[in-house]
Amino acid sequence: MPQMNTTGPNLTYVSMLARKAVKFGSIGLVTLIVGRVVLTTAIAWWKAVNPPPPPPPTVGFGILPPLAFPPQEADEKPLSYKLETPNGTTPFFSDRAKVFLIQHPAANLLADENAKQLAQKYGYVFEPDKLPKNIYRWNKSEPLKAKFEFNIVSQQFEQSTDYLSHPELLTGNSLPTSFDAVKQVKDFLKKGALLGSDMATASGEVVYLKALGDELAPAVSPSDADFMQVDLNRTPIDMQYRMYTPNGFEGIVTAILSGALKNLDNIVYIKSGYNTVDYTQVHTYPLRSSAEAWQLLKAGEGYIASPGESENVTIREITLGYFDTAEPQDYLQPVYVFYNPEDGFMGFVPALDPQFIQVIQ
16 A cells, blocks of 8 residues: 655644744743833833923913012111021022912902901990091900901901000919910901911911010010910911011911910900912912022112121021012012021022012112
């Protein structure tokens, strides 16, 4: 019988090819996976080392008005400045900062009645005197002779009493704790719906005071104090850039408390210059460098919030903060803060790039 010839591969050969295909296919798959991981890691590393530039600042409010610093005479400023920071130079912060819109309420037909209802909450029941610039003034005589002035449009106010004329307030009465003092000031504001949401969680700052005749001075210790001062500011921007007022650390709300009176009557003085900030209306603006700001301060172009104890100033700290004031301003803007904690000197220089600030002739 003739033998049959085969022209195709036999079973052994096919099995060998299959094993090789699996072997080299597995190697190729592992190589592909490892290569992809390596490539992805390399790309991520490159982007981390060479990040793309951020988008430019939005500058959405356009050209901004200059900050409303109070006027100062040249002779109110130091004669010289010296820089002694930990690293011997000015720090770098960022190339930009946030700017926020400040709301200005308009007069309305209910402002008169609303103001009278608010004054009644604080014990002022008689008709007010109507003063210029939308200010109403009330008076009362108990528990101390007191005066309450309220701007019916801006809702800024000041309540003062003749507390320094009452020696009985100085007879060793126990002052509240710092926590309770801050809470009492907030409760006073809440009573008239005058506590802004951006101050509701602020910690507040406390200074103990000693009465010296008709003036107050810092007390040597809490046990030596006759009164205490509470300063409230807004919560810091991004939880790191705090607020400063024309008097430096003094709050946009500041109050003086006595330990001799009960409930909210122990607030013998309180003043609020609060304006509402719309935190949803925000844009970023370029910053000038802190080194440029330092040169401006030395040239006498800064604002001195606290003069310190010497005409020859040494700067120990430079920070970035925001300038808050009772005076009308349209935007909450950043400032560079130059400070010496040893003698209390504090000066401000506007932090924004001057090309985005109006030039006032």
